[in-house]
Structures are given as structure tokens and as C-alpha cells.
Amino acid sequence: MRFIKFFMVLILALGVSGCASKFKTYNGPEVTHVIVNKAERRMFLMHKNKVLKDYRFGLGFAPVGDKKVRGDGKTPEGDYFIDRRNPNSKFYLSIGISYPNPRDVAEAKALGRSPGGDIFIHGRPNNRKRRPGRDWTAGCITVTNSQMRDIYAMVKDGTPIRINP
Numbered sequence: 001m002r003f004i005k006f007f008m009v010l011i012l013a014l015g016v017s018g019c020a021s022k023f024k025t026y027n028g029p030e031v032t033h034v035i036v037n038k039a040e041r042r043m044f045l046m047h048k049n050k051v052l053k054d055y056r057f058g059l060g061f062a063p064v065g066d067k068k069v070r071g072d073g074k075t076p077e078g079d080y081f082i083d084r085r086n087p088n089s090k091f092y093l094s095i096g097i098s099y100p101n102p103r104d105v106a107e108a109k110a111l112g113r114s115p116g117g118d119i120f121i122h123g124r125p126n127n128r129k130r131r132p133g134r135d136w137t138a139g140c141i142t143v144t145n146s147q148m149r150d151i152y153a154m155v156k157d158g159t160p161i162r163i164n165p
Contacts, residue, residue, distance in 0.1 A: 022093065026153040028052065034082070034161040036141060038063060038075060043121075043141065045154055053154065055147050057121075060139040066165070067099070067139050069108050070116030075139050075163065076104065082159045085152065092123025092145045093152045097161060121155075123148035 029047040036043045038059060045053040062073035076099045084096035100108070100115035108115035116139065123145040136142070143151065 022149065023087070024149050024153040026150075028154070031154050031156070031159055034155060034159060036161065036163040038077070038163065038165055043143075045151070053150060055143050055151070058134045058136060058142040060137050061135055063135045067104070067116065067119075069111060069113040071138070072116075073138060075137075075141060076100075076119060077163050077165055078103070080161050080163065082155055082157055082161060085157065086120070087152075089120070089122055090127070091120070091125055091140075091142070093148045094120040094122035094140075095152060095155060095157075096120050097141075097163075121148070121151060 029050070029052060031045045031052060032048055033046050034043065035046060036057075041056050041058070043055045043057055044051050045055075059075045060067075060073040063075060065074050066078070067074040067076040076097070078101065080098040080101065082095050083098040086094045086096070097119045099119040100117060104115045119139050121141045121143065122137075123143060
């Protein structure tokens with residue numbers, strides 16, 4: 001009987017620790033802004049002028065140029081902020097980028113189209129067995145799930161993000 005109780009406690013402890021591993025805590029310097037350089041595929045989490053973390057990433061399926069309309073496969077360029085987070089994302093974890101801004105809406109409207117939306121920094125798809133290629137999203141920025149755990153913990157809602165060509 002004692003063995004069964006021990007075994008059950010062990011299974012419970014392993015189960016709880018497995019659930020907790022998706023969400024990290026971060027107690028370091030505040031991320032004051034994020035810089036994304038699309039051409040270099042480099043993202044920097046910054047505290048003032050100091051780089052805290054540096055990541056490689058993938059983009060939309062048509063990565064060159066600024067996002068203009070829904071479905072163009074481009075990642076937006078410009079100044080935005082982190083405006084939401086999704087712990088139950090179809091792409092592991094995700095944090096939202098405030099696209100479209102008023103300029104983006106006006107540009108798309110001038111073309112008679114929708115600017116689209118739902119642009120995120122996110123991890124890998126939950127429902128895929130194989131790793132997708134480098135640039136496969138509809139316009140989001142994708143990192144590994146391990147990197148996404150760090151980003152999700154470190155970058156708070158309201159953090160400015162600059163996406164450069």
C-alpha cells in the first residue's frame with residue numbers, strides 16, 4: 001500500500017512539473033523594447049541600450065517588403081507594441097503585435113483591401129509532427145518553443161517593438 005501511495009505521489013509530481021514547464025518566470029532587467037531586423041532574421045530583446053537576448057526567427061511566406069493587405073504573406077514593418085498574449089495558442093505560446101496601426105489601415109483602404117491582422121510572435125504549430133521551413137507563416141514572426149518560453153516570460157504587454165526591413 002505504501003508503494004502505491006508513493007507511486008501516485010510521484011506521478012502527480014511529474015504531471016504538475018510537466019504542466020509548469022511551459023511558463024517560465026523572469027526576474028532580470030525589464031525588456032524596454034524589442035528590435036526585429038527582418039533581413040538579418042535577428043530579434044533583440046533590449047533593456048535600454050543593452051541586448052538581453054538575441055534570437056533567430058522565421059517570417060511570413062513572402063518575407064521581403066512591408067505587409068500591405070491580408071493574405072500577402074508579409075510581416076509588417078514599423079513601430080508597434082505588444083498588445084496581447086495567448087497561452088493557448090495553436091502555435092505553442094504567442095504574444096500579439098498591435099498591427100494594423102492607423103497608417104496600415106489607411107494604406108490598405110487606399111488599395112480597396114483589408115490590412116489583415118492577428119500578427120504574433122509565436123512558437124511552432126501544436127499539430128505538426130515535422131518542423132516547418134524557415135518562412136512559412138501568414139506574416140507572423142516564429143521562433144522555437146524554447147525561445148518562445150523565454151520571450152513570453154520576458155516581454156510584457158505594452159512593450160514597444162520596432163520591425164525593420
